[in-house]
Amino acid sequence: MRPEPRQSVERMASLPNRISDLLWDWAAWTPRSPALIDSEHFWTYGDLATAVRSAEAFLITLSIRAGDRLMVVNENGRATISLFLAACNLDVWIVLANARLSAAEIAAIAGHCQPRRIIFTVEVSAEAAAHAEIYGAKLHDLPWLGKLAAGPLHEVAEPEPVHASSEEQVAALLYTSGTTGAPKGVMLTHRNLLFNAAIAGGVRGCVCNDVVYGAMPISHVSALASIFLSSLYAGACFVSFPRFAPDQCMREITRGLTVLQGVPAMYSRLLAHIHETGASLGPHRLRFTWAGGSPLTQGVKQAIEKLTGLPLHNGYGTSETSPSIATTRFGEPRSDCAVGPPIPFVEVRIVGNDEQPLGPDEVGEIWCRGPNVMKGYYKASDMTAKAITADGWLRTGDLGKLDTEGTLHLCGRSKELIIRSGFNVYPIDVEAVLMTHPKVQQVAVIGMPAAHGNEEVVAFIQPVKDRSLTQGELAAFCAERLAPYKRPSRYVFCGALPASPTGKILKHRLATIASAQA
Numbered sequence: 001m002r003p004e005p006r007q008s009v010e011r012m013a014s015l016p017n018r019i020s021d022l023l024w025d026w027a028a029w030t031p032r033s034p035a036l037i038d039s040e041h042f043w044t045y046g047d048l049a050t051a052v053r054s055a056e057a058f059l060i061t062l063s064i065r066a067g068d069r070l071m072v073v074n075e076n077g078r079a080t081i082s083l084f085l086a087a088c089n090l091d092v093w094i095v096l097a098n099a100r101l102s103a104a105e106i107a108a109i110a111g112h113c114q115p116r117r118i119i120f121t122v123e124v125s126a127e128a129a130a131h132a133e134i135y136g137a138k139l140h141d142l143p144w145l146g147k148l149a150a151g152p153l154h155e156v157a158e159p160e161p162v163h164a165s166s167e168e169q170v171a172a173l174l175y176t177s178g179t180t181g182a183p184k185g186v187m188l189t190h191r192n193l194l195f196n197a198a199i200a201g202g203v204r205g206c207v208c209n210d211v212v213y214g215a216m217p218i219s220h221v222s223a224l225a226s227i228f229l230s231s232l233y234a235g236a237c238f239v240s241f242p243r244f245a246p247d248q249c250m251r252e253i254t255r256g257l258t259v260l261q262g263v264p265a266m267y268s269r270l271l272a273h274i275h276e277t278g279a280s281l282g283p284h285r286l287r288f289t290w291a292g293g294s295p296l297t298q299g300v301k302q303a304i305e306k307l308t309g310l311p312l313h314n315g316y317g318t319s320e321t322s323p324s325i326a327t328t329r330f331g332e333p334r335s336d337c338a339v340g341p342p343i344p345f346v347e348v349r350i351v352g353n354d355e356q357p358l359g360p361d362e363v364g365e366i367w368c369r370g371p372n373v374m375k376g377y378y379k380a381s382d383m384t385a386k387a388i389t390a391d392g393w394l395r396t397g398d399l400g401k402l403d404t405e406g407t408l409h410l411c412g413r414s415k416e417l418i419i420r421s422g423f424n425v426y427p428i429d430v431e432a433v434l435m436t437h438p439k440v441q442q443v444a445v446i447g448m449p450a451a452h453g454n455e456e457v458v459a460f461i462q463p464v465k466d467r468s469l470t471q472g473e474l475a476a477f478c479a480e481r482l483a484p485y486k487r488p489s490r491y492v493f494c495g496a497l498p499a500s501p502t503g504k505i506l507k508h509r510l511a512t513i514a515s516a517q518a
Contacts, residue, residue, distance in 0.1 A: 008344035011198040012371075017166045019190050019229065020089035022197075023049055026235045033208070034237040038077055045235070048085075051078065051144040055086035058142060062117055062150055066091035067159030069173060071115035073097050073106060073132075075125040075242035076218050079145040081228070083119065084218070088171050088190065091162045095173045095185075096219040098501040099128035106131055109175050113185060113378065116159075118151040124242045166190040173378055174221050176319045185378035186221070192322040193225050194233075195371040200343050201230030204259075204313070205288060205330035208235035212259040213252060215244040216266070220502045221323045222293050226315075227261050244503075246273030253284050260286055260308075263293035265442065265503030267304050267312070272441050274307070276465055281307055288330060290315060292323075294504050295410055295428045296337045297435035314339050316410060318396055320387065321346075321372040325396075326408040337432070338409045346370035349393070350402055358401075363411050363426075366400045367393045399426065416507065418447030418455050423485040425457055430488065433481045434459060437474065439467040442497050444505045445488065448514060459488035460510050462497050469493070492517055 004012075016022060023045070026033070031046030043051065064070055070092050074080040080096070087094040095113050097106055099121070110118060120132035122139070123146040132139075137149035163169040171190045206212070212231040216223035231238045236259075239252060244262070246269050253260065273279065286308055291301075292315040304312045311333030317323030325348060328340035342348045349357050350364040358364045369392045376384035388394050399411040411426045418425040427445035434443040442462040447455040463469040471491045478487045498509040 004344040008199055008202060011202055012195070012345060015166070015191070015194045015198055017164075017190070018088055018169075019171055019193055019197075020052070020085050022194075022229075022232050023052060023085055026232075030208070030235060033235060034211075036078060036081060036238050036240060038240045041078055043078065048082070051082045052085045052089065054142065054144040055079075055082040056090060058140070058145070058148075059083075059086055059090060059092070063153055064090065064092055064116055065159050066162045067093070068116035068157065069093045069095050069113045069160075071095040071097060071110055071113065071118040072121065073099050073101075073118060073128050074121040074219060075099050075128065076214060076223075076240045077121060077124040077146075077242060078240065079121050079123065079148055080218055081238075081240065082145055084172075084224075091169060093160060093170050093173050095175070096224070097175065098217050098219040099125040099131060100217075100501045103131065103134060109185075112175075113173055114154065114157045116154055116157045120149040120151070122149045123147040166194065168375070170375060172221075172224065174219070174224075174319060184380065184383065186319045187375040187378050188221070188225075188322055189375050192372060192374060193229055195345075196225040196322040196324050197229035197233040199345060200226055200315075200324035200327060201233050203327060203329055203343055204230070204290060206230050206234040206236060206259065210234060210236035210258045210287075211256055211285075212236050212238050213249070213257050213261065214238050215241040215249065216262050216293075217243070217501045220293075220500075221319045222263075222317070222502065225322055226292065226317075226324060231259075243501075244269070246270045247277075247279070250274075250279060250281060253286060254282055256285050258285050259288050259290075261290045261292070263503045264291050264296045264300055265294065265499065265505070267291060267300050268442055269503075271300065271303050271307070272464060284308070286310060289313065290327075292316065292327070292339075293502055295412075295431070297432045298337055299432075299436040301337060316340075316398075316400075316408060317372075318394075318398070320374045320394055320396070321368055321370075322374065324372060325366075325368050334407075338403075338407050340408065341406050342368075342370075342408065343372075346372055348402065348408060350400060360404045361401050363399055363401045363424075365414055366396045366398045366408070368396060369393045416446065418445075418457055420447070420455050420457060420485050425486050430457060430459065430478075430482065430486055433478060434461070434474070437469075437477055439464050439469045439473075441465070442505070444497055444507055444510060446507055446510050448490075448511060450489075456489040457486065458490045458492060458510075458514055460492045460494055460497055460513070462494050490514070 027049035315327030316339035
């Protein structure tokens with residue numbers, strides 16, 4: 001394992017005990033520095049500290065205790081951030097659920113985690129207000145937090161044990177987006193999230209005078225840890241929006257953003273907006289752009305780099321790893337879509353079907369071990385034991401390979417591997433080719449059962465708006481660029497691909513769409 005950089009060693013040694021300690025430190029050191037901007041408010045670190053103390057007092061009046069689960073049905077904004085930090089300071093487990101989930105999904109999460117109360121950020125989200133009505137939540141208008149609705153007290157909910165150690169005390173219970181099945185409750189400790197903020201944020205070069213874009217949902221671990229907490233760790237300014245909009249993003253870039261991070265779907269929407277409207281990006285202060293959360297394609301990478309004049313960095317992680325596993329290094333951009341070497345203090349190995357390590361450039365399942373690995377799945381010890389080996393390796397379920405230099409390359413999810421006529425087809429390879437077609441905005445590829453136990457390759461296409469596209473065009477395009485066994489046998493056109501609030505395509509829903517169209 002390569003020696004860790006001095007800066008990373010120092011950051012690791014100086015991690016605080018609780019996430020909220022970061023705020024108290026910055027409020028003491030630089031109380032007048034900008035901390036949070038949203039559509040209506042500008043807060044310094046002193047202001048943010050006052051708001052978090054107000055949120056603490058509010059939670060105490062709601063009879064929230066240390067060890068309780070507090071569920072917040074939310075979209076981004078000052079209330080969500082304040083409640084999160086207040087919960088961290090009170091040793092409360094916060095359960096962040098995106099308000100755009102369905103009523104059934106919200107009910108399933110609440111039924112599983114048994115929260116002491118549910119709070120709804122009704123001021124910034126009509127969807128949160130609709131959920132609040134279902135639960136008979138009472139409206140509160142608070143000086144610092146704005147309008148919130150609090151559901152009834154769940155008196156029989158028992159608190160979890162409280163631990164002094166940051167490695168044991170859970171900060172956030174996040175439910176996976178369910179892209180490949182039923183969501184699970186991922187227990188992330190203060191140490192998990194602080195490690196990611198310090199180390200992953202450090203290798204991306206985040207500093208105190210940065211202005212960081214924050215429209216990805218904080219209910220997702222990537223936005224929570226890699227964007228918001230990394231900016232908090234650095235003492236930077238976080239610019240918060242309830243959701244992403246391309247015109248708003250362009251406007252904020254010209255106003256002075258220095259760091260732009262998001263999922264590839266966000267960048268695809270930005271490019272589509274520019275194509276449809278003829279908008280252009282003028283002078284800007286951006287110094288760093290980064291993509292993660294789902295595979296990045298070469299076409300999107302090159303187009304964004306041309307737009308900003310900056311390298312688009314790439315990274316990889318999972319909800320279970322807080323989330324970072326690997327990322328390209330600031331100052332060391334790549335021309336391909338590799339996700340870079342593992343971050344400091346994290347080990348990665350590639351294993352075969354026999355769970356034995358594979359050599360360089362061999363494709364297998366990605367395993368990960370380090371301070372980023374979750375405490376486990378909530379109320380699911382058997383599932384946790386299947387995911388994490390006795391010696392601490394997390395089985396990610398993703399496919400990849402390490403090259404001779406130790407750089408990680410993604411190949412897809414093991415469950416998504418398509419076996420066609422005895423050949424392995426990795427959907428990411430087919431998607432990367434289709435995304436280079438000028439009339440394709442988004443694409444997802446899955447395998448579906450075919451005759452004689454075989455599988456067929458099915459491509460779901462979201463065309464660029466107002467551009468006609470036919471199956472024949474795509475078939476001819478792929479025939480020039482893909483081996484015969486990789487070429488889709490079917491193309492299914494969609495107005496919009498089903499996606500999570502973060503923009504991640506929900507592949508488990510695609511087979512139903514294909515069957516309905518057939």
